[in-house]
Amino acid sequence: MKRNTLCMAIAVWALSLSAPAQNFDESKVAPYQLPDPLTCTDGTKVTTSRQWEKKRRPEVMEMFQSLMYGRTPKEKVKAEYTLMKEDTHWLGGKATVQQVKMHFTGNGSTHDAMLLIVRPNAVKKTPVIFCYNFQGNAQTMGYDSSILPHASSSFYDQIWVNHDGCGVWDYERAVDRGYAIATMCYHDIHPDDPEYRGQSVAKLFAGYEEGEQMRSDAWSAIGMWAWGASRVADYLEKQPWADKRHLAVMGHSRLGKTALWAGAQDTRFGVVISNESGCGGATLTRRNFGETLEIITGAFPHWFCPGFRNFVGKEHQMPFDQHELLALVAPRALYVASAEQDQWCDPKGEFLSAYHAGEVYHLYGYQGLDTTEQPGLHQPIMHRVGYHIRAGIHDVTCYDWSRYLDFCDRHFAP
Numbered sequence: 001m002k003r004n005t006l007c008m009a010i011a012v013w014a015l016s017l018s019a020p021a022q023n024f025d026e027s028k029v030a031p032y033q034l035p036d037p038l039t040c041t042d043g044t045k046v047t048t049s050r051q052w053e054k055k056r057r058p059e060v061m062e063m064f065q066s067l068m069y070g071r072t073p074k075e076k077v078k079a080e081y082t083l084m085k086e087d088t089h090w091l092g093g094k095a096t097v098q099q100v101k102m103h104f105t106g107n108g109s110t111h112d113a114m115l116l117i118v119r120p121n122a123v124k125k126t127p128v129i130f131c132y133n134f135q136g137n138a139q140t141m142g143y144d145s146s147i148l149p150h151a152s153s154s155f156y157d158q159i160w161v162n163h164d165g166c167g168v169w170d171y172e173r174a175v176d177r178g179y180a181i182a183t184m185c186y187h188d189i190h191p192d193d194p195e196y197r198g199q200s201v202a203k204l205f206a207g208y209e210e211g212e213q214m215r216s217d218a219w220s221a222i223g224m225w226a227w228g229a230s231r232v233a234d235y236l237e238k239q240p241w242a243d244k245r246h247l248a249v250m251g252h253s254r255l256g257k258t259a260l261w262a263g264a265q266d267t268r269f270g271v272v273i274s275n276e277s278g279c280g281g282a283t284l285t286r287r288n289f290g291e292t293l294e295i296i297t298g299a300f301p302h303w304f305c306p307g308f309r310n311f312v313g314k315e316h317q318m319p320f321d322q323h324e325l326l327a328l329v330a331p332r333a334l335y336v337a338s339a340e341q342d343q344w345c346d347p348k349g350e351f352l353s354a355y356h357a358g359e360v361y362h363l364y365g366y367q368g369l370d371t372t373e374q375p376g377l378h379q380p381i382m383h384r385v386g387y388h389i390r391a392g393i394h395d396v397t398c399y400d401w402s403r404y405l406d407f408c409d410r411h412f413a414p
Ligand code: GTR
Pocket: 163, 252, 253, 254, 255, 277, 278, 279, 291, 296
């Protein structure tokens, strides 16, 4: 076991001894009152989509930036994209695989990330789903030796978090259904370890030197991963083969949290999909079920801005909750998915959060989930807001991918 791994395991174990026991009993969920997405800070009630966009949405955005995910820098960095490798005969000639190096320059520093794209040859203007991977681009292709090492691979084995439930990469299904998948290893943007901030894209920005991470609203790892998703969108929207009106962002678990924050900020993502994103993602923080704020901010301090920790034990005083993060995606299409055995993520809390986001969708004349009854297993709801819960554990399965493609078909229809 690596030293870092051991230290972190001890820290998580010690934390679990001191943390209040997590609740997995629905009858012990304490009553809670959610903040109203449609009431502005000055008490004004929002009744139109225009009011939402002009007044309330910026307020909600500001809360998530200043209190949870940290402030995304406004400056632009120079980005160069180089096609390193291309195979136009993948999957028996059905698909093209492209490997693109993204090279960023800013604040006297440079930073590289490696993007992998698989796209169908038969489609002229292809909708694209961007989805970060946990273990490197090669892993998503069964360790195909033609896949270039991802940019962070040289120190990858020193990073203590190594994710097991990294799921199925159903490239062929996507290609057959006319979709391109773009992916990149999330460590390429911020290695997933609090000690590796110096190796992250933070260094590309003025003012992001030593000590800045102490600011209460300092940019978090989730914030940086979301930023990386937008840099991929910058590239995709310039590709002649890509249908820039039809870009989706999808993510699993911590990368589901990331997909939501990316989709909240970047309106180029027309479909935003959270696969089992749980605490700090889709699920309601106020519902005491599954993972708690104390546990997540203790185990993964770098995922959120430092100020977020102030809400530990004071969840009911938070001026926002995660249904409002989901509402930031409106009027674009939003899909939240849970798994039955993934109680850590609080499937019911994910469902209720998506339900409550519906209020904002109604301002645009769209249907939200529009039922407070959580559907049974494998009974997806597919309105402008979608939801499913499937049997099984915390993972991304073929069932999940198939529903996401169905949902994209519905919302990307010409
Ligand atoms: C867990 C964390 C969850 C979830 C998960 C993951 O350890 O507690 O919030 O994000 O990691 O990303 O797999």
